[in-house]
Amino acid sequence: MKKVFSEIQRHLRGLRSLRSQIFVLFIVIGIIPSFLVGQAIMESYEQRAVEQRISTVQNQLLIVANHLISNNYLASYNSSDQQYSVSEEVIEAELEMLSNLYEGRVIIIGSNCKVIKDTYGISEGKILISEAVIKCFKGQSTSRYDAEHGYIEMTTPIVSTTDRNADNSANVTPVVQGVMLTSISDDSIVSTMELLNRKALILEALMIIAIVFLAFAISKWLVQPFQRVTDAIHEVKAGYSDESIAVTEYVETVHIVEAFNQVLERMRTLDNSRQEFVANVSHELKTPMASLKVLADSLLAQDNLPVEIYREFMEDMVSEIDRENQIITDLLALVKLDKKVQELNIATISMNDLVELILKRLRPLARKKNIEVVFESDRQVIAEVDEVKMSLVVTNLVENAIKYNEEQGWVKVVLNADHQYFTLEVSDSGPGIPEESLPHIYERFYRVDKSHSREIGGTGLGLAITKSAVLMHRGSIMVSSREGEGTSFWVKIPLNHVTG
Ligand code: ADP
Numbered sequence: 001m002k003k004v005f006s007e008i009q010r011h012l013r014g015l016r017s018l019r020s021q022i023f024v025l026f027i028v029i030g031i032i033p034s035f036l037v038g039q040a041i042m043e044s045y046e047q048r049a050v051e052q053r054i055s056t057v058q059n060q061l062l063i064v065a066n067h068l069i070s071n072n073y074l075a076s077y078n079s080s081d082q083q084y085s086v087s088e089e090v091i092e093a094e095l096e097m098l099s100n101l102y103e104g105r106v107i108i109i110g111s112n113c114k115v116i117k118d119t120y121g122i123s124e125g126k127i128l129i130s131e132a133v134i135k136c137f138k139g140q141s142t143s144r145y146d147a148e149h150g151y152i153e154m155t156t157p158i159v160s161t162t163d164r165n166a167d168n169s170a171n172v173t174p175v176v177q178g179v180m181l182t183s184i185s186d187d188s189i190v191s192t193m194e195l196l197n198r199k200a201l202i203l204e205a206l207m208i209i210a211i212v213f214l215a216f217a218i219s220k221w222l223v224q225p226f227q228r229v230t231d232a233i234h235e236v237k238a239g240y241s242d243e244s245i246a247v248t249e250y251v252e253t254v255h256i257v258e259a260f261n262q263v264l265e266r267m268r269t270l271d272n273s274r275q276e277f278v279a280n281v282s283h284e285l286k287t288p289m290a291s292l293k294v295l296a297d298s299l300l301a302q303d304n305l306p307v308e309i310y311r312e313f314m315e316d317m318v319s320e321i322d323r324e325n326q327i328i329t330d331l332l333a334l335v336k337l338d339k340k341v342q343e344l345n346i347a348t349i350s351m352n353d354l355v356e357l358i359l360k361r362l363r364p365l366a367r368k369k370n371i372e373v374v375f376e377s378d379r380q381v382i383a384e385v386d387e388v389k390m391s392l393v394v395t396n397l398v399e400n401a402i403k404y405n406e407e408q409g410w411v412k413v414v415l416n417a418d419h420q421y422f423t424l425e426v427s428d429s430g431p432g433i434p435e436e437s438l439p440h441i442y443e444r445f446y447r448v449d450k451s452h453s454r455e456i457g458g459t460g461l462g463l464a465i466t467k468s469a470v471l472m473h474r475g476s477i478m479v480s481s482r483e484g485e486g487t488s489f490w491v492k493i494p495l496n497h498v499t500g
Pocket residue numbers: 396400401404428430431432433441442446447448449453457458459460461462463464487
């Protein structure tokens with residue numbers, strides 16, 4: 001049962017292919033109309049054959065009718081003596097011949113609707129009245145084809161012309177003296193139709209084979225470009241090619257290929273940045289390790305060193321280990337932010353409290369350089385944010401403003417809000433960021449002055465983390481800086497978190 005079900009499913013899936021749909025369409029468009037046309041031709045041929053038959057027989061009947069009149073057949077039959085003349089015998093022979101020729105029956109009805117002559121000899125003397133006979137007595141010959149019973153019935157008036165005025169031929173009045181009721185077999189028509197039907201069937205069979213063959217070839221040809229697109233994509237997938245693909249036959253294939261090339265380009269960019277990131281991470285992690293090794297080697301190389309030297313070297317080694325730790329912590333934070341699926345842990349918090357708390361934590365660092373840290377806020381800002389990630393944003397910006405600052409400098413943090421967004425501005429009196437570096441400051445591991453940044457404990461990941469966290473909150477970040485004139489960062493984030 002399961003097998004049958006899966007077989008049906010497989011067939012249905014086959015029908016969903018463009019090629020099989022084109023194939024079916026061709027079959028439907030090709031076979032049905034030609035079948036209908038064949039049928040119509042056969043029908044019109046049958047009609048025409050019947051009409052021809054009727055007209056031939058009617059002509060013959062008219063000749064016989066004229067003979068009947070000219071030989072006074074009806075009149076003599078009506079007369080009491082009922083004696084056949086020679087000419088009557090000739091006419092009867094003529095009627096017999098007619099009925100034999102057309103495999104039919106001829107009945108001659110006199111003016112009193114009495115059957116005078118029946119070539120079958122069964123109805124003579126009987127009264128025969130029918131709609132067709134009455135019509136015929138009015139001078140109208142009729143014909144009717146009964147395909148079901150296989151005969152054609154027709155009536156022919158036997159008309160005599162009474163010469164009222166011998167001098168004026170225009171006064172000749174036709175009078176219907178009797179009716180010839182003839183029924184003939186349609187055998188010859190049926191046999192011709194059968195023959196034609198057989199030929200038509202052979203022709204139709206040949207046509208179906210040709211149409212199926214054509215539909216197969218055309219459907220294959222039409223979907224070829226799509227097959228080429230699939231093959232090209234497979235090649236890229238299998239790694240044989242990383243070239244952009246081009247299939248220009250249809251507008252549709254051009255669109256598909258364009259979209260695929262864009263995805264490919266994006267993948268390449270992602271791959272490049274991943275490789276670059278891995279290279280940067282390895283380099284950054286190796287630097288403290290190299291320093292550690294140098295320090296340890298130099299301790300090992302000398303014997304009997306004073307304890308103070310050991311202590312000094314150990315302190316240096318501890319600070320290198322701290323640095324390595326810092327890089328790993330930042331990397332982990334960044335990787336966590338990179339995970340798109342990661343949900344934000346949204347809570348309604350006071351941004352004022354959060355900023356105050358972070359400034360309290362960072363003030364000791366500022367005091368080392370005698371930097372004044374000022375916080376300004378006109379109002380309470382209550383926002384729906386992820387507290388941990390928002391802490392990363394504020395901490396990184398304020399920490400940078402302190403780290404990259406002069407002795408005796410200042411840092412100003414301004415928190416504000418309208419009905420939709422809150423803004424956090426962090427400005428400092430530091431050396432500023434060179435214009436050419438501004439587009440790169442959010443890149444991972446980018447540092448304006450590498451050695452100085454490392455000296456003061458920078459990893460080059462702070463602003464990358466900040467930007468990711470801001471974007472996760474559907475916010476934006478801007479910077480304005482001039483060398484020697486300090487730096488300002490603006491962060492703008494919606495007060496209410498919108499999911500989706
Ligand atoms: P780091 O961890 O090295 O501070 P960031 O990503 O936080 O890395 O910053 C990138 C670079 O941008 C820093 O190396 C520094 O040169 C520059 N920068 C960041 N903030 C400031 C600032 N307030 N003033 C001057 N330069 C800054």
